[in-house]
Amino acid sequence: MKKILLSIMVLLAGQSCFAAIGYIDYSYMYNNIPISKEYKKRADIKAQQVRNYNLATQKSINAQKTLEGKKQVRDSRKENLYKLEKEYIDLRYKQQAVVVEKVERAAEIVRAKKGLDMIVDKKYRVAGGVDCTMDVFKAIK
Numbered sequence: 001m002k003k004i005l006l007s008i009m010v011l012l013a014g015q016s017c018f019a020a021i022g023y024i025d026y027s028y029m030y031n032n033i034p035i036s037k038e039y040k041k042r043a044d045i046k047a048q049q050v051r052n053y054n055l056a057t058q059k060s061i062n063a064q065k066t067l068e069g070k071k072q073v074r075d076s077r078k079e080n081l082y083k084l085e086k087e088y089i090d091l092r093y094k095q096q097a098v099v100v101e102k103v104e105r106a107a108e109i110v111r112a113k114k115g116l117d118m119i120v121d122k123k124y125r126v127a128g129g130v131d132c133t134m135d136v137f138k139a140i141k
Helices: 002-015 024-030 033-061 065-114 133-140
Strands: 020-025 117-120
Touching: 002 117, 020 133, 024 033, 024 065, 024 133, 033 065, 033 133, 065 117, 065 133
Parallel strands: 020 117
Antiparallel strands: none
């Protein structure tokens, strides 16, 4: 009887060593979910504004006749460029936060439906696992 109980305990303990793991291609998600694409468009517009402002102020600096005039334009450009760049960076951080939150929420739903113990990013997987990328992608839409 002790041998049977010991065998059952060993069998049960052995089963708890294995986990059902799923994975997603996070870079695919980041580049393809609709809200991320919208943020990317807005960030691209903001980046273009930064470039355009930089070019315009460089022309203005070159057009100045005096060193004092050049200095004033440079000082003004420095402040305004900082603001534009900060807006761009804030937009990219917001994009990342929104995408992470949506992917995590959808991954948790898929994980529960499939009975997985966890879902990880594809790049952290060595071998095996269940590809849940499209399931999570569909859960986001």
